[in-house]
Structure formats: structure tokens, C-alpha cells
Amino acid sequence: MNINPTLATFAHGRSGDKGNHANIAIIAYTQAGYAWLRDFLTAERVADFFAPMQPSKVERFEAPNVWGLNFLLHDILAGGASRSLRIDTQGKTLALTLLQMEVELPLNFHEMTRKERNP
Amino acid sequence: MKTIRIGNGCGFWGDSVDAPIKLAQRGRLDYLTLEYLAELTMSILALQKQRDPNAGFAGDFLDVLGTLTPILAQQSKLKIITNAGGMNPHACAHRAKDILHKAGLTRRIAVVSGDDLMPNLDVLLAAHPFTNLDTGENLATIRPRVVSGNAYLGARPIAEALAQGADIVITGRVADASLTVGPALHEFGWKADDWDRLGAASVAGHLIECGAQVCGGLWCNWHEVKDWSDIGYPYVDLAEDGSFTISADAGPGVNRETLAEQLLYEVGNPARYLTPDVVADFTSIALETVDARTMHVTKARGLPATDTYKVSIAYRDGFMASGTLVIAGPDAVTKAKLSGDALLRRIGHAFDRSNIECLGAGACAPGIFSLLEGKLAGRASDGMANPSLARPANEVVLRVSVHDRQKDKVERFAKEFAPLVTSGPPGVTGYTTGRPPVREVFAYWPALIAKAAVAAQIEVLS
Known part of the structure; x- marks a missing residue:
């Protein structure tokens, strides 16, 4: 039985299209989570995860003010909104896919999980 | 400090037609923006205009405007900024004028145009290569197939239209965020090089341009939305110094999570978000x-705008069709794959491109995970493992799609779905919607053009 958490335990996100490229924003729930995410979720790791969908290049940008990492996955949409033959022509679901990546439980995970919002 | 309230009641053509009405009723807005144009909407509108010189704009806007007239009668100062004009903002504006006239309202309507590059495309092409930003190819390679080409205009012509007394501004292709920046420029009289404030208004415009997406729509913690029937649409209270608050007329409103998700939505480098008005730094806020x-939201910074406009070009690229069948029972995925493969092989010719998908078994992220293996399926939404959720799909939707330059080949494909109901494996059903429609494909060609080569025009209807 699998007990590893996934990225979704520590982060939320959203994805969309830019022509034939997709962007995936992964946003930590806490400052500690962002520090961990920045070390762990490298462009290489994301490129490996999405290798079956054959992105030609993966770029990573940092937005520390919102504890976010933004990934630009080039040429991953099989033609994009206009000519892709896939059901998800615009990569709308790719953030939820990435958030299901399994991770080792970090030692300070209790500082990284989502706190009660506006109690 | 002076503030203005700008709300966006429409995030794309196809969005809720009730949302703008509710937002205008409940939002106490100064400006209502309505955004209708996606990347490829213009190609569809261009063809509509070719067939009918009075068509080629977002017709939904006229329905919304008609429903809004009682509210406009009550709120004499409410102004509307919309890109519903599409490929034919003048025709849209004249229809809008008729609607207002019938309702007994006097409002000044302005048209912003000049974004349509097609009338001069060959002249422009002599001086501007329109190099494809993604592939580096020259537009000359596909010139005969081009159906539309539009520059993304900025906020300045909107501000000028408002300065000329417009109550309703109807534009062609304008950058989405500029629908918000335009009123701000007009109201606050910011200098053309006040990059930080232009950056701030662009952040505000970017956050609200997709409607409900910033205030509950797509929110990863969706279980906290109490009533999805009234999700709410967003507005900003933008101050003269560029700071703003952002909230919504109903629903969960805007919080740190919904804001952050939308801030980075459809963004490349967040430190350099290019609009016609400014290079906004989203990492500064x-x-x-x-x-x-x-x-x-405070402390937004901006850098000088570039000297080019983005151009969105659409060109004819053959024909596509997609059809679906439901495949149920044991081994659903295996049967679906077998059926899709048989469907394509029963047709006596190949296609330029084809794709077989099993919806319900990982089709949204092909190859990453599949329900067949049950590998990543057993997850609750907080990401923790839940083995009881992991099981192979017992029912999937087979979707087969093809793309070809020859229309007749695609039409032949559309006839091959029904036979599988009797000549495929057991458990095939769901063939009730008839043969899938064959549609023409308009491919997207992003490019740039020097700002000096494009002249925005403003016309106020008398």
C-alpha cells in the first residue's frame, strides 16, 4: 500500500495554454512549502514527469511573492486549441496531473500543509 | 484618494449571459468590461463577415446589452467597455445603438478599430515578415491560406474614446487587460511612461479578464465553495496610485489562493508580462x-512597453472531426482501444493525423498515468493515497479524431462510428448524436508588428 503524499498535499495550482505551449503554476500553501518546492520541483523533474507527452523544452520561473513556480512546457499540446486532436486541447488539466506527482514525505511537512483558511 | 470600480462580467464568448446582468445589478460599478475574444475567435468571425458584411462580431453581447437596458436606465453613469466588436465593431456598434434607441436610452457609443491587418496585409508583408514566434517560419509560406490577422491594440484608444465622451466603447482585438487599463488611464490621467501604475492596472485587468476564474472558478480547494449556482464575478476598486482591492459580487470571493492561481494563469515569465501598454512585473506585487x-494588492511595478504589438493570425489548415462511443463492462479500455483501431483500419485510407483516446482512463494526460493500471487513480483530493479508489475503469468513452487536408477523407471517417454498435465488441453504446460534424481547421500563427505600422481609429457614433 502506498503512503507517499503527492504535491497536492503541499501545493495548489492551475494550468492553461499559450499557443502550442502549456503553462503550469504550482503554488505552495506556506513559506516553508515554497522553500521546499523551489529545491524539489526543478524544471528537469517536471520535464521527466511529462516526458510521455514530449515537451520540447521546460522552463521554470519563480514568483516568490505568491509562493509560486511557473512552468512553461513547450510544444506539449499536440497543436494547441486550434488543431490538437486531444480532448484537453488547452492543457487545462495538466496542473492537476502534476499535483498528483508522488513525493517523499518531507521532514518538516507539518509546516507545509494547508492551514485553515480565514478561520 | 480617488478610486474607480471596474468589474468584468464575461471571460470569453460562451460565458454566462446572466453574469454581466447580476454584476451590474449588485456590483455598484463605474465600468463593466465584457471580454469575448479568444485566440481563434477572430478567424470564425472573419468568415462570418465574408458571408455577411453585417456579421463578424460577438452576438452574445447584443443579448446582454438588451437585458442590461433597465439597469442602464437606473445607473446613468455606468460605462461599458467590450471587445465584442471582433472583426466588425462598426456593425456591432450600430446594432447596439438600435437596442439602446428602442429602450429609450441615450448613450454615446464609440468604436475602436484599426486592429484588422487583412486589408493591408500584403503591403505590410513587404516590410514586416510576421515571423512565427513559435516556429520562426516566414508568413509568406502560408500567405494564401490566411483568413485573419489582428494586432492586439492597447488601452490608449479606449481612454481616448472615453475622453471623447463615450459611455460604451466597442472594440475589435484589444489586449484583454487593456479593457481595464483604458478606463484607468482616462480617469487618472496617468502619464504615458508611468510604467508602475500601468503595470498595476494591467495586473488588475489580468486578474479579472477570465471572469469567475479569480473568485472561485477552477479553485483547487473547490470544496470550500458553498453555492456553485451563484459563483460570483470579480471587480476591482482601483486607486489613483495603482493599488487596488479585488472582490466579487457573490460566491467565495477572492482570497490568496484564488488570486495566486489566476495571477499565473496563461503566463510565461511572470516578471515580464507583455501587454501593448507596459511590461508588467507580476512578481513585484x-x-x-x-x-x-x-x-x-500593492507595489506593482512595470517596465517600458515594447515597440511592437502582438499579432494573431489564423490560416486554413485542413479539416477535422472527432466522434465518440461509450464502451462499458469488463475490459472497457482494451475494448475501446481495439474498437478505435478497427474504426480507422476499416477506412481504406490513412489520415494526415489521427488520435484514439479513452476518456475516463487518463486521456487528459496521455502516457502519464492510466486507470487501466490503477496506478495513480487512488487519490483523495488532498493528495493522500486512498487504495479503495484505485480500480480499472469499467466504463470509458472512446474518442477518435482525425485531421486531413482533404475534406472528403474526413467526411468518410465520420460515417464509420455507427457500424461499431453492431460490429464491435460487446458493450458499445451511446451512438445517439449522429455522425460527428466535420469542421474546418484554422491554425494559429503568433507574430509581432512594429507599433508605428498600426494606427488605431476611434469613431464616436452620433
Whole structure:
């Protein structure tokens, strides 16, 4: 039985299209989570995860003010909104896919999980 | 300090037609923006205009405007900014004028145009290569197939239209965020090189341009939305110094999570978000929670705008069709794959491109995970493992799609779905919607053009 958490335990996100490229924003729930995410979720790791969908290049940008990492996955949409033959022509679901990546439980995970919002 | 309230009641053509009405009723807005144009909408509108010189704009806007007239009668100062004009803003404006006239309202309507590059495309092409930003190819390679080409205009012509007394501004292709920046420029008289404030208004415009997406729509913690039937649409209270609060007329409102998700939506480098008005730095902004439904945004920075406009070109690229069948029972995925493969092989010719998908078994992220293996399926939404959720799909939707330059080949494909109901494996059903439609494909060609080569025009209807 699998007990590893996934990225979704520590982060939320959203994805969309830019022509034939997709962007995936992964946003930590806490400052500690962002520090961990920045070390762990490298462009290489994301490129490996999405290798079956054959992105030609993966770029990573940092937005520390919102504890976010933004990934630009080039040429991953099989033609994009206009000519892709896939059901998800615009990569709308790719953030939820990435958030299901399994991770080792970090030692300070209790500082990284989502706190009660506006109690 | 002076503030103005700008709300966006429409995020794309196809969005809720009730949302703008509710937002205008409940939002106490100064400006209502309505955004209708996606990347490829213009190609569809261009063809509509070719067939009918009075068509080629977002017709939904006229329905919304008609429903809005009682509210406009009550709120004499409410102004509307919309890109519903599409490929034919003048025709749209004249129809809008008729609607207002019939309702007994006097409002000044302005048209912003000049974004349509098609009338001069060959002249422009002599001086501008329109190099494809993604592939580096020259537009000359596909010139005969081009159906539309539009520059993304900025906020300045909108501000000028407002300065000329417009109550309703109807534009062609304008950058989405500029629908918000335009009123701000007009109201506050910011200098053309006040990059930080232009950056701030662009952040505000970017956050609200997709409607409900910033205030509950797509929110990863969706289980906290109490009533999805009234999700709410967003508005900003933008101050003269560029700071703003952002909230919504109903629903969960805007919080740190919904704001951050939308801030990075469809963004490349967040430190350099290019608009016609400014290069906005999304990584500069500071967020502060005002209350559970309202955020305060300050410290936005901007860099000088580039000397080019983005251009969106669409060109004919053959024909496509997609059809579906439901495959149920044991081994659903295996049967679906077998059926899709048989469907394509029963046709006596190949296609330029084809794709077989099993919806319900990982089709949204092909190859990453599949329900067949049950590998990543057993997850609750907080990401923790839940083995009881992991099981192979017992029912999937087979979707087969093809793309070809020859229309007749695609038409032949559309006839091959029904036979599988009797000549495929057991458990095939769901063939009730008839043969899938064959549609023409308009491919997207992003490019740039020097700002000096494009002249925005403003016309106020008398």
C-alpha cells in the first residue's frame, strides 16, 4: 500500500495554454512549502514527469511573492486549441496531473500543509 | 484618494449571459468590461463577415446589452467597455445603438478599430515578415491560406474614446487587460511612461479578464465553495496610485489562493508580462487579506512597453472531426482501444493525423498515468493515497479524431462510428448524436508588428 503524499498535499495550482505551449503554476500553501518546492520541483523533474507527452523544452520561473513556480512546457499540446486532436486541447488539466506527482514525505511537512483558511 | 470600480462580467464568448446582468445589478460599478475574444475567435468571425458584411462580431453581447437596458436606465453613469466588436465593431456598434434607441436610452457609443491587418496585409508583408514566434517560419509560406490577422491594440484608444465622451466603447482585438487599463488611464490621467501604475492596472485587468476564474472558478480547494449556482464575478476598486482591492459580487470571493492561481494563469515569465501598454512585473506585487472575500494588492511595478504589438493570425489548415462511443463492462479500455483501431483500419485510407483516446482512463494526460493500471487513480483530493479508489475503469468513452487536408477523407471517417454498435465488441453504446460534424481547421500563427505600422481609429457614433 502506498503512503507517499503527492504535491497536492503541499501545493495548489492551475494550468492553461499559450499557443502550442502549456503553462503550469504550482503554488505552495506556506513559506516553508515554497522553500521546499523551489529545491524539489526543478524544471528537469517536471520535464521527466511529462516526458510521455514530449515537451520540447521546460522552463521554470519563480514568483516568490505568491509562493509560486511557473512552468512553461513547450510544444506539449499536440497543436494547441486550434488543431490538437486531444480532448484537453488547452492543457487545462495538466496542473492537476502534476499535483498528483508522488513525493517523499518531507521532514518538516507539518509546516507545509494547508492551514485553515480565514478561520 | 480617488478610486474607480471596474468589474468584468464575461471571460470569453460562451460565458454566462446572466453574469454581466447580476454584476451590474449588485456590483455598484463605474465600468463593466465584457471580454469575448479568444485566440481563434477572430478567424470564425472573419468568415462570418465574408458571408455577411453585417456579421463578424460577438452576438452574445447584443443579448446582454438588451437585458442590461433597465439597469442602464437606473445607473446613468455606468460605462461599458467590450471587445465584442471582433472583426466588425462598426456593425456591432450600430446594432447596439438600435437596442439602446428602442429602450429609450441615450448613450454615446464609440468604436475602436484599426486592429484588422487583412486589408493591408500584403503591403505590410513587404516590410514586416510576421515571423512565427513559435516556429520562426516566414508568413509568406502560408500567405494564401490566411483568413485573419489582428494586432492586439492597447488601452490608449479606449481612454481616448472615453475622453471623447463615450459611455460604451466597442472594440475589435484589444489586449484583454487593456479593457481595464483604458478606463484607468482616462480617469487618472496617468502619464504615458508611468510604467508602475500601468503595470498595476494591467495586473488588475489580468486578474479579472477570465471572469469567475479569480473568485472561485477552477479553485483547487473547490470544496470550500458553498453555492456553485451563484459563483460570483470579480471587480476591482482601483486607486489613483495603482493599488487596488479585488472582490466579487457573490460566491467565495477572492482570497490568496484564488488570486495566486489566476495571477499565473496563461503566463510565461511572470516578471515580464507583455501587454501593448507596459511590461508588467507580476512578481513585484504584495498581497494583503482584507477579509475572507477581499484582497488588497500593492507595489506593482512595470517596465517600458515594447515597440511592437502582438499579432494573431489564423490560416486554413485542413479539416477535422472527432466522434465518440461509450464502451462499458469488463475490459472497457482494451475494448475501446481495439474498437478505435478497427474504426480507422476499416477506412481504406490513412489520415494526415489521427488520435484514439479513452476518456475516463487518463486521456487528459496521455502516457502519464492510466486507470487501466490503477496506478495513480487512488487519490483523495488532498493528495493522500486512498487504495479503495484505485480500480480499472469499467466504463470509458472512446474518442477518435482525425485531421486531413482533404475534406472528403474526413467526411468518410465520420460515417464509420455507427457500424461499431453492431460490429464491435460487446458493450458499445451511446451512438445517439449522429455522425460527428466535420469542421474546418484554422491554425494559429503568433507574430509581432512594429507599433508605428498600426494606427488605431476611434469613431464616436452620433
